Amino acid sequence: MTADRDNAGREETSRPVLSVQGLTIQVATPEGPKPVVQDLSFDLRRGETLCLAGESGSGKSMTALAIMGLLPQPMARIAKGSIRLEDGTDLATCSERDFRDIRANRISMIFQEPMTSLNPVMTVGRQLTEVLLEHRACTRAEAPGRALELLRDVRITDAERRLKQYPHELSGGMRQRVMIAIALACNPEILIADEPTTALDVTVQAEVLELIRALQREHGTTVLMITHDMGVVAEMADRVIVLRHGRQEETAPVRALFAAPKTAYAQELLDAVPRLGNAPARPAPDRIRDVVDVAELCVRFPMRGGILNRVTAQVHAVEGVSFRISPGETLALVGESGCGKSTIGRALLGLVPWQGSIRIDGRQMAGLSAKGLKPIRRDIQMVFQDPGASLDARMTVGRQVAEPLVIHGLASGSELNDRVEMLFRRVGLTPEQMDRYPHEFSGGQRQRICIARALALGPKVIVADESVSALDVSVQAQVLDLLRELQEEQGLAYLFISHDMAVIDQVADRVAVMNLGQIVETGSRDQVLRDPAHAYTRRLLSAVPIPDPEHMRPPVLPREGEVGSPVWPLGQGPERLPMVEIAPGHWVAQGASLKVA
Amino acid sequence: MWAYVIRRLGESLLILLGISLVTFALLYLVPADPARQIAGRSATAETVANIRAQLGLDQPFHIQYLRYLGNLLQGDLGRSYLQRTEVSELIAARMPATLLLMLATIVVELIIGLTIGAIAALKRNSAVDQSLMVFSFVTISAPQFVVGILLLYVFAVQLGWFPIGGYGTFAHLVLPAITIGLLGTGWYSRMMRSSMIDVLAQDYVRTARAKGLGRLRIILRHVAPNAILPIIAMIGIDIGLFMSGIVVVESVFGWPGIGQLAWQAIQRVDIPIIMGVTLVSACFIVLGNLLADLIAPLVDPRIKLK
Numbered sequence: 001m002t003a004d005r006d007n008a009g010r011e012e013t014s015r016p017v018l019s020v021q022g023l024t025i026q027v028a029t030p031e032g033p034k035p036v037v038q039d040l041s042f043d044l045r046r047g048e049t050l051c052l053a054g055e056s057g058s059g060k061s062m063t064a065l066a067i068m069g070l071l072p073q074p075m076a077r078i079a080k081g082s083i084r085l086e087d088g089t090d091l092a093t094c095s096e097r098d099f100r101d102i103r104a105n106r107i108s109m110i111f112q113e114p115m116t117s118l119n120p121v122m123t124v125g126r127q128l129t130e131v132l133l134e135h136r137a138c139t140r141a142e143a144p145g146r147a148l149e150l151l152r153d154v155r156i157t158d159a160e161r162r163l164k165q166y167p168h169e170l171s172g173g174m175r176q177r178v179m180i181a182i183a184l185a186c187n188p189e190i191l192i193a194d195e196p197t198t199a200l201d202v203t204v205q206a207e208v209l210e211l212i213r214a215l216q217r218e219h220g221t222t223v224l225m226i227t228h229d230m231g232v233v234a235e236m237a238d239r240v241i242v243l244r245h246g247r248q249e250e251t252a253p254v255r256a257l258f259a260a261p262k263t264a265y266a267q268e269l270l271d272a273v274p275r276l277g278n279a280p281a282r283p284a285p286d287r288i289r290d291v292v293d294v295a296e297l298c299v300r301f302p303m304r305g306g307i308l309n310r311v312t313a314q315v316h317a318v319e320g321v322s323f324r325i326s327p328g329e330t331l332a333l334v335g336e337s338g339c340g341k342s343t344i345g346r347a348l349l350g351l352v353p354w355q356g357s358i359r360i361d362g363r364q365m366a367g368l369s370a371k372g373l374k375p376i377r378r379d380i381q382m383v384f385q386d387p388g389a390s391l392d393a394r395m396t397v398g399r400q401v402a403e404p405l406v407i408h409g410l411a412s413g414s415e416l417n418d419r420v421e422m423l424f425r426r427v428g429l430t431p432e433q434m435d436r437y438p439h440e441f442s443g444g445q446r447q448r449i450c451i452a453r454a455l456a457l458g459p460k461v462i463v464a465d466e467s468v469s470a471l472d473v474s475v476q477a478q479v480l481d482l483l484r485e486l487q488e489e490q491g492l493a494y495l496f497i498s499h500d501m502a503v504i505d506q507v508a509d510r511v512a513v514m515n516l517g518q519i520v521e522t523g524s525r526d527q528v529l530r531d532p533a534h535a536y537t538r539r540l541l542s543a544v545p546i547p548d549p550e551h552m553r554p555p556v557l558p559r560e561g562e563v564g565s566p567v568w569p570l571g572q573g574p575e576r577l578p579m580v581e582i583a584p585g586h587w588v589a590q591g592a593s594l595k596v597a
Numbered sequence: 598m599w600a601y602v603i604r605r606l607g608e609s610l611l612i613l614l615g616i617s618l619v620t621f622a623l624l625y626l627v628p629a630d631p632a633r634q635i636a637g638r639s640a641t642a643e644t645v646a647n648i649r650a651q652l653g654l655d656q657p658f659h660i661q662y663l664r665y666l667g668n669l670l671q672g673d674l675g676r677s678y679l680q681r682t683e684v685s686e687l688i689a690a691r692m693p694a695t696l697l698l699m700l701a702t703i704v705v706e707l708i709i710g711l712t713i714g715a716i717a718a719l720k721r722n723s724a725v726d727q728s729l730m731v732f733s734f735v736t737i738s739a740p741q742f743v744v745g746i747l748l749l750y751v752f753a754v755q756l757g758w759f760p761i762g763g764y765g766t767f768a769h770l771v772l773p774a775i776t777i778g779l780l781g782t783g784w785y786s787r788m789m790r791s792s793m794i795d796v797l798a799q800d801y802v803r804t805a806r807a808k809g810l811g812r813l814r815i816i817l818r819h820v821a822p823n824a825i826l827p828i829i830a831m832i833g834i835d836i837g838l839f840m841s842g843i844v845v846v847e848s849v850f851g852w853p854g855i856g857q858l859a860w861q862a863i864q865r866v867d868i869p870i871i872m873g874v875t876l877v878s879a880c881f882i883v884l885g886n887l888l889a890d891l892i893a894p895l896v897d898p899r900i901k902l903k
Binding site (some may be wrong): 070096102103108116119120121122131134135182305306307308309 | 600603604607799800801803804805806807808809810811812814818819822823826896897898899
């Protein structure tokens, strides 16, 4: 790859495989057509990886869809410009009939959501052979064999069995591999990858990115990659186009961009990227008392079966987890999807049934009735991942922020209004915005509203479950700043649940790493992130893309042993991993291999 | 799978028990007196009282119900008050006609309903879509006896294409099947339309287009199989709609099925027949829903019976 990057400058004489000139895309709105991409021009050179980088609304996905002829009809259309292939075909004016021969044959595309991008009622094998047969890439008799080869090409284990499986039987990473296999089935010249790893865990992301690079080397495919993640850009790109509000801000070779961005926006974007290991040290919070004290927390979900529909097995989502948080302290829970981190947050809020002990500000929650829990609930509030989905679309945001105060009977009339106004000001919104509805706000503003709602009752603890994961980096940084200010002001304790190591590095005082419902390593931020002891933690950290093209990330560490399952027959359960203190406050689970000092 | 079927059948027995109790109670509360119906207008009060005692209608409600239930458990649906025949024989004799009508109705509903729904979804918000949805709205709202009589008047009386009533040939089947089927057609087309619109917006349809597949192939292979998934459950419910429709429609067309039997029995308060037809209909609805739930995992691999 390093060689490719050095060559990137020299190959400009050869004809581009794709040339976009003056592309303008309009979207119909009630106020008339609105441009989402304006006057975009770039050349895609054979064999290179070009990244379209930008935040949401930058028009990067629209550009990709326009190249594939898949713009959402009839709302969006190409208003101006051309998209020419090497042979001069203009895709901007190409008929649907002609497009059918170009798609998959010459240009392929993979999408952000591998979960929903495959047909759920069709086997993987048929979805693969379908594209081969459509483009007559092989005969009907050869198709199954060719499909098997393709699956092996994308390094899917047990490929023969996968052919007969349905998408829901595969993991997210495997589904994205299947998508890549489908995309490359007819050996296209160009692969468009639209946020291909955004929905995947960081370790799986690293594997999929490696796969795309390897296939690109083997087949000489040209890749147009669309991403918001500057870490992915640094890792993948030869050249980068930074887009903002549909306009081309800066186009540069990746090293030049990261070393010395020419435009202020590119500089801002790079500055906003959270970097692992760059976070300033945080003052140690006073550990006089614990506002959250969780001991031996277990959450198990029953699985039923048999004639009488009795519980036959249980999902051990959380298994014997203990932790404490002091006022003003942030404990980060990190782990891959399905590890149980979100379930812990829900248990704290009483949203799932749990066993064990949860004390909030000294008060035991176990065994309390709904009525008994009500006063405790005031002290613990939650901010969710998707601010759009966690606000009621048909209620003004002011009323939603006021609702907790009304439910708990804490304020009414003009006092209620004053308090909501104050909350709006506190999270950086204006009181005039109280009468609006959620759809009138941006993602970052909506998350501020959710934070205001969580603050309404003056809680002592806030559970932030992936609260900034859906936000653009610049917005993310602002929301994190807000959370930090609130913490300093009010001495809030945060349980910060995230899969993003770089964000955790910014906010956490202490970190707990979870795998299969248990904490495998916990300690101060520096202990866990700078000096990880457990193999699982080290693997997670090794997969984090580093937003620096000069820095070659070594291949992600291999997974140790089989991926376990949290499902156990009734009466059985996972072995509790004993924890050992290897340094003051740094606890590591035994059983799995420990770092050799 | 078998554990699931056995559990569902067990649940079904409970449902049937509940239905038998409710129906029996309703018939008990009906102000008409079956004994008077049997005895005739001119009979003396004494004769009527005798008949009442003979049929056990003078007993308290719980005794009557338990006796009925006891017989039912031995497979005995009782004897008709007026026709002096076993109810089970009467129902068995009329079952083939009703089953034939049911099959024809479901075919009509599915073919017309799914086609209309699919076309409306593909031509969404066009004049075609709007007219089809107005049509489906009319079929849902129109009372079946009105539709039946209208169809009879136009196609049997005026045009003479089909016989006015009766049973025996394919031509006899067409008008009653369409009359009952139109209601279901309206429901199916509306469900199919919204289901198709939903599926057309799915990511995997975009994937299919990105593969370079043709429009027809995308619709037949990727859209339609996913769009009919929610409709399968509807077929079970639809049998209930059918059962409520036949009482009127079989009478309008002189179709010799259990609906007509029920119609006649209701007029004469022939309680054993009403009970028998109600329970048989309930069995159909329960089995239809079970069947729909058993078919679902065959069409959608994500569904597992538990």
